Amino acid sequence: MEILLFGNPAIPSDNLALEVGKALEKEGHTTRHVNNPLELLDIKLDERVIIDVAVGIKEVTLLTNVDRLTLGRLCSLHDLDMAYFMKLMQRLGEIHDVRIIAIPAEMSVQEALPKVKELLHNI
Amino acid sequence: MARTITLDHITKIEGHASLKVKVDKGKVVKCELGSTEGARFFEGLVVGRPYDDATEMVMRICGICSCGHFTASLKALENAMGVKVSKQTQAMREIIVIGERIRSHATHLYFLALPDYMGYDSALAMAPKYKKQIKDALIMMKTGNEIVTAFGGRQMHPMGGRVGGFTHYPSPEQIKELIDLLRQCEKPALDTLKLFCTLKYPELSVEREHLSLLQKHDFPLLLGDIVSDTGWRIKEKDYGKYFTEYVDRWSTAKFVVKKGKSFMLGALPRLNNNLPSLSKDIQSILKKAKISFPSKNPFHNNVAQAIELLVWVRRGKKLLESYTKGFTREKITVKPKAGTGVGVVEVPRGILFHTYTIDEKGYVTKCNIMTPTCQNLKAMQEDVKIYLQQLLDQGVKKNEVPLEIEKLIRSYDPCFSCSTHFLKVDWEE
Structure with a gap:
């Protein structure tokens, strides 16, 4: 199952999913870095797992309900992020069964990796 | 008793701005529109x-218009050093900015402007009922992204070109894919125009100059003289004689005037000044919708953007069809030379000016950039004052005023991030 990774490699507080993804690639997983949610338009999201960094959680968490994602104030389309896009896709009827592994922004790769692997194993 | 209206944060525009108006005995006596974003200092940074660093740096002014800053900067630097570019380079630059224009217009029309007219708070709220429309928007936005990526190497801040030409060329396979994508966009773009022709726009007519570039036989992109709907026409290098920048205490963005007066830039002036370039089928749609151009109603900027969306989809496809066998790799030779150059291009929101002075070693000694939002700022401020008075005279309720003002400002599609800058309304009465 392809794993979609979100984040900005240049920003340390936002590149954790990408770092975890690198470790998962070495173990044989197929990953893909998504630069812009529009890249997901032709992808069947119900058949993928998304990994992204989140704030407001303490543990690596599997989210299956898009409504649990909170939106920042959308002031401009500079703010079209993954949460906005997922909610939009849900309202358009394009996704039904979402799996998002959320990693706390302040967690280390070493701490996050085993927990991510455990969740992936159980999906 | 006087009252002040404060819109602290105008949403659904690019960036941040605030508006302070003062109403005394039913008359608008003060209107101050300004940016609340931090100063950017790009002109000093370069x-x-x-x-070459200058181009890399200045395109960071904006993620939405990075290709516009890329091309304006290259054009100015080339003019400063006497560098001529090939026909192919010119065509590649046109295609990349067409990609950016399609992405920007589709985004603005569907995600920022349309919810106002459909009575929704956001495109997200509209989505369940208007699935086709939102999907159309996403397809066009994605196509714009793909074009920019194919030519620029990534979705924004292109790195596929430099002074003198391109270093990155899309393959014939990529060109074919882009043509297919643009073909798929033609119906959504046509439907967008028909949709925006059915919306009910407020009546507002403001007499002021509409400026744009004038490109022979087509809508302007990167070439042409600067013209106005009054018949005024100048060469791009002479812009400094007519346009003046100034700062007001309530805004971190500069204001720009032409001989002391406001003017309007963007899709509407481009359309008004280039009407003969309009295709027969578009003219027929407008005629059927009873929307006539030239128009001085700033709300019609949205219709003009919808027209352009279709124009750019078609033109992008036509340009790419000329290069189905791929592009020829061209050698770039640039010898630094002292000089000053001006680069004037059309970007989604209007004319963008870049000017650089270069020393004999190729280092930047002076830079000046005037973004379209800075240039439109005074016109927006004046329009808000006129429209607010119109609303007060019509007895529109106070709680309905902010949305109406926001709609007006959004019709300009301002990019306050670029001009350093959205809405905070301070009501004072």
Whole structure:
């Protein structure tokens, strides 16, 4: 199952999913870095797992309900992020069964990796 | 008793701005529209840097219009150093900015402007009922992204070109894919125009100059003289004689005037000044919708953007069809030379000016950039004052005023991030 990774490699507080993804690639997983949610338009999201960094959680968490994602104030389309896009896709009827592994922004790769692997194993 | 209206944060525009108006005995006596974003200092940052660095840096002014800053900067630097580019380079630059224009217009029309007219708070709220429309928007936005990526190497801040030409060329396979994508966009773009022709726009007519570039036989992109709907026409290098920048205490963005007066830039002036370029089928749609151009109603900027969306989809496809066998790799030879150059291009929101002075070693000694939002700021401010008075005279309720003002400002599609800058309304009465 392809794993979609979100984040900005240049920003340390936002590149954790990408770092975890690198470790998962070495173990044989197929990953893909998504630069812009529009890249997901032709992808069947119900058949993928998304990994992204989140704030407001303490543990690596599997989210299956898009409504649990909170939106920042959308002031401009500079703010079209993954949460906005997922909610939009849900309202358009394009996704039904979402799996998002959320990693706390302040967690280390070493701490996050085993927990991510455990969740992936159980999906 | 006087009252002040404060819109602290105008949403659904690019960036941040605020508006303070004062109403006394039913008359608008003060209107101050300004940016609340931090100063950017790009013009100072590039001084002392090699010319190639300048382009890399200034395109960071905006993620939405990075290709516009990329092309304006290259054009100005080339003019400064006497560098001529090939026909192919010119065509590749046109295609990349067409990609950016399609992405920007589709985004603005569907995600920022349309919810106002459909009575929704956001495109997200509209989505369950208007699935086709939102999907159309996403397809066009994605196509714009793909074009920019194919030519620029990534979705924004292109790195596929430099002074003198391109270093990155899309393959014939990529060109074919882009043509297919643009073909798929033609119906959504046509439907967008028909949709925006059915919306009910407020009546507002403001007499002021509409400026744009004038490109022979087509809508302007990167070439042409600067013209106005009054018949005024100048060469791009002479812009400094007519346009003046100034700062007001309530805004971190500069204001720009032409001989002391406001003017309007963007899709509407481009359309008004280039009407003969309009295709027969578009003219027929407008005629059927009873929307006539030239128009001085700033709300019609949205219709003009919808027209352009279709124009750019078609033109992008036509340009790419000329290069189905791929592009020829061209050698770039640039010898630094002291000089000053002006680069004037059309970007989604209007004319963008870049000027650089280069020393004999190719280092930037002076830079000046005037973004379209800075140039439109005074016109927006004046329009808000006129429209607010119109609303007060019509007895519109106070709680309905902010949305109406926001709609007006959004019709300009301002990019306050670029001009350093959205809405905070301070009501004072």
